[in-house]
Amino acid sequence: MEQAFPSLQNSKLIEPDPEELQLRVEFFRKLGYSPMEVKLALTKLGLSTDTNSVLGELVHNGVSMGTSNSTSPKSGENTTSAILDTGFCMASRHQGSPRDSPVSSLEERRDTDSELKPIVIDGSNVAMSHGNKEVFSCRGIELAVNYFLERGHSTITVFVPSWRKEQPRPDVPITEQNILLELEKKKIVVFTPSRRVGGKRVVCYDDRFIVKLAYESDGVIVSNDTYRDLQGERPEWKRCIEERLLMYSFVNDKFMPPDDPLGRHGPSLDNFLRKKPLLSEHRRQLCPYG
Numbered sequence: 001m002e003q004a005f006p007s008l009q010n011s012k013l014i015e016p017d018p019e020e021l022q023l024r025v026e027f028f029r030k031l032g033y034s035p036m037e038v039k040l041a042l043t044k045l046g047l048s049t050d051t052n053s054v055l056g057e058l059v060h061n062g063v064s065m066g067t068s069n070s071t072s073p074k075s076g077e078n079t080t081s082a083i084l085d086t087g088f089c090m091a092s093r094h095q096g097s098p099r100d101s102p103v104s105s106l107e108e109r110r111d112t113d114s115e116l117k118p119i120v121i122d123g124s125n126v127a128m129s130h131g132n133k134e135v136f137s138c139r140g141i142e143l144a145v146n147y148f149l150e151r152g153h154s155t156i157t158v159f160v161p162s163w164r165k166e167q168p169r170p171d172v173p174i175t176e177q178n179i180l181l182e183l184e185k186k187k188i189v190v191f192t193p194s195r196r197v198g199g200k201r202v203v204c205y206d207d208r209f210i211v212k213l214a215y216e217s218d219g220v221i222v223s224n225d226t227y228r229d230l231q232g233e234r235p236e237w238k239r240c241i242e243e244r245l246l247m248y249s250f251v252n253d254k255f256m257p258p259d260d261p262l263g264r265h266g267p268s269l270d271n272f273l274r275k276k277p278l279l280s281e282h283r284r285q286l287c288p289y290g
Helices: 018-029 035-045 051-068 080-094 102-109 123-130 138-150 178-185 206-217 235-244 279-285
Strands: 119-122 156-161 189-192 194-197 200-203 220-222 249-251 254-256
Touching (some): 119 123, 119 138, 119 206, 123 156, 138 156, 156 206, 206 220
Parallel strands (some): 119 220
Antiparallel strands (some): 249 254
């Protein structure tokens, strides 16, 4: 389905709307094209050109670049294989091996999220949700982390109680525990303190770590918990929870936050996760029927 963009046909401005340009560049960037490639195509065709035409120009440019770096085919030689090779290289931008986790390329993403809010994940809530509230599924945490890495975020923190590193027991089952250690090495998972006093485990309240960090970093809380007890502790925490809580669902192994985190009249998910919302996106989402 072609994505709708605001029309500029009736605009009398000579200079293109920078917000409109950024929105279109971001759309094609998610398809694997670099901002430079997209801007060159839009400069040639015009900002109001439909998506299919721009995509055709991007594909054409990709084929031209691929063939210009190779030897020219002899007369009568079939050039189909060269085009197919180029198409394969372009398609490979969107593909990877099933275990090619975005976590492995975290260092390459450090400078890509300057416009995106930090992400603070309630690890226990996400893991138990993926495990149907019966098993602490570390795979659920990995799915959530990968979701935000793929969107361009690199400032991601997952809080997990430190006793989850201990040997699992039948009454507190945990699966794929090695994922926690891998994410800890990537400085994504942070274990909240706990200790034993008189044979009893004393744990710190990990929810307070989550809300405090989200408030101080102006980040987004990823959890299905409403933290009702913490809302009463400080007014600023209450506002943070109300305005920056991102709930979610799991459909099998697919992490799915809502497209409208604050309701149908609130910002889109893209704007919700940005430090500065795209005003053009707000205009594009207005309901034509009021």
